[in-house]
Amino acid sequence: MSIGGIESIGGFMPLAAPVVSAPSTATAPTSGADFGSMVLDGLERLEGIQDSADTLAVRAASGTLPNIHDYTLAATEAEVATKLTVAVRNKAIEAFTEIMRMQVG
Template identity: 45%
Template sequence: MTSPINPIGGFSPVGGVSGLGLSGIAGFTEKAETTAAAQGPNADFAGMLAKGIENLQASQTKAADLAVQVADGRLQDPAQYTMAATEASLGLQLTMAVRNKAVEAFQEIMRMQA
């Protein structure tokens, strides 16, 4: 059994907000290791991407909910909303960067001559 991958430095939780909402990318679970043994490395990568996107959507939903609470005056500490909105924004930027790199790699492969 392999050891889990450690989180990337600099993405630690800030004031109760999880680091960028991408905790699924930070390491493998036992279920992922079992799946990896059965389906190979591509299943791990696809699973990590899916988990990362789910976490991104959850962080965006949390930020939207906190925005409504700030507008209604129900949120005691508006800094919670600021942190959640920043987390969602950074997560989206990271997702877009990964997507852009994947598109660039695909285009480069398509340019190769046989």
């Protein structure tokens, strides 16, 4: 499955970076959500996806889920969302580490 195909998974809303054009000066404000809010929003969505998969797992185990494929799809969606979140976290840590190695001066 390609990264471009993630959007087709029902209910999954990928973390979206704000669209920011190159500022004309160094002090020009940018529009869009700040990074911290985007991270918190993405984590809340991930938690919701995982909660949904957990609920369906309990229903499947108790025999009250009429279509087992609903759980299979939710579990796969939760797995993909978790992998994507971990990959973004790893890249952020890598970028932070690289920034900390930069010499000022």
